[in-house]
Amino acid sequence: MTARSSSGIRVLAVDATSDAAASTAAALEDADEQLTAVYTTSVRDALDRVDDVDCVVSAYDLPERSGVEFLEAVRETRPSLPVFLFTEAERDRVAAAALAAGATDYVRKGEDAVQYALLANRITNAVEADDGTASTDDDSPLPPELQVEDESNLLDQIFEQVPAHLFVKDREGRHIKLSAYLTDDTDDNNDNDDLLIPAYTREHVLGKRDYETADAEHARQAYEDDMHVIETGEPIIRQEEYADDLDKWDLTSKVPWRGPDGEIRGLIGITQRITERKRAQQRLQRQNERLEEFA
Numbered sequence: 001m002t003a004r005s006s007s008g009i010r011v012l013a014v015d016a017t018s019d020a021a022a023s024t025a026a027a028l029e030d031a032d033e034q035l036t037a038v039y040t041t042s043v044r045d046a047l048d049r050v051d052d053v054d055c056v057v058s059a060y061d062l063p064e065r066s067g068v069e070f071l072e073a074v075r076e077t078r079p080s081l082p083v084f085l086f087t088e089a090e091r092d093r094v095a096a097a098a099l100a101a102g103a104t105d106y107v108r109k110g111e112d113a114v115q116y117a118l119l120a121n122r123i124t125n126a127v128e129a130d131d132g133t134a135s136t137d138d139d140s141p142l143p144p145e146l147q148v149e150d151e152s153n154l155l156d157q158i159f160e161q162v163p164a165h166l167f168v169k170d171r172e173g174r175h176i177k178l179s180a181y182l183t184d185d186t187d188d189n190n191d192n193d194d195l196l197i198p199a200y201t202r203e204h205v206l207g208k209r210d211y212e213t214a215d216a217e218h219a220r221q222a223y224e225d226d227m228h229v230i231e232t233g234e235p236i237i238r239q240e241e242y243a244d245d246l247d248k249w250d251l252t253s254k255v256p257w258r259g260p261d262g263e264i265r266g267l268i269g270i271t272q273r274i275t276e277r278k279r280a281q282q283r284l285q286r287q288n289e290r291l292e293e294f295a
Helices: 018-031 045-052 069-076 089-100 115-131 151-161 219-232 275-294
Strands: 008-012 034-042 055-058 084-087 105-107 165-170 175-178 236-243 250-260 262-274
Touching: 008 018, 008 115, 008 236, 018 034, 018 115, 034 045, 034 115, 034 175, 045 055, 045 069, 055 069, 055 115, 069 084, 069 089, 084 115, 084 219, 089 250, 219 236, 219 250, 219 262
Parallel strands: 008 034, 008 055, 055 084, 084 105
Antiparallel strands: 165 175, 165 262, 236 250, 250 262
16 A cells, blocks of 8 residues: 555546546545645556555546556556546446446546535545545535435435336345336336335345246346356346246346455346337337338
8 A cells, every 4th residue: 555645635537638637637626625636648657657646536438448447457556546437438337347347436427516526525535444544523525415424324215216126136146135116117116115026025035046036037047147247257237138927128237246355245236127118129120120021
């Protein structure tokens, strides 16, 4: 671990253009006076400078390689250095790959001050945790609307309110946490504990593998996918899945769940039902095929 500067937290901003990198650096300094930011557009230059900073904030689209590839290179020499991906790139694809590669966090790019305050606060917390200087002071540099008093309650709210089916599984592929929301794009969220699958409740699913909750091919395939993610550390992103017993289509992403020591503890996943979208695509394909027959 490189000793932290007594003058504050040193941040390196890496982006594809000088304007974008300079803008991020300036906005972070404005958001938190503890932060002193420098910037570069060169991955090679950034890798030469990581020993001189306390944190790196990188875009995904870089001139020489992707932000994830840059992150992997940083991890070879600074395995515990806080590295944040701050980008406009597609969230599901990039966030999963970045977290799997060991990113400290993923923050969606935005021009408003609140977004930079959020990033600045996460940087401060990560750096203090990394060097063991985390403060016990209750004061927060975040604006009131971003302060969180109860992280456990926040996680519960995410699992209850986000309009998608979220789940966490252990190393054996058993469900240990899941949300109630699994429905078609056109359906409303349910007001009870049902998963909107016939006979499925949390009690029916928690502690069980997919193939133990449904005697169907898609359940067995889901378990095989779980084991692939857990055993290889490779994420599965935006995979279309057909539930033959329900005649439904889902879009699923799964990423490794890693502990503080980097060891895989299981997986985290998200599923969205896309049946209506898929059927519309199929209808359009059939129409195009019929038109081609008459062409």
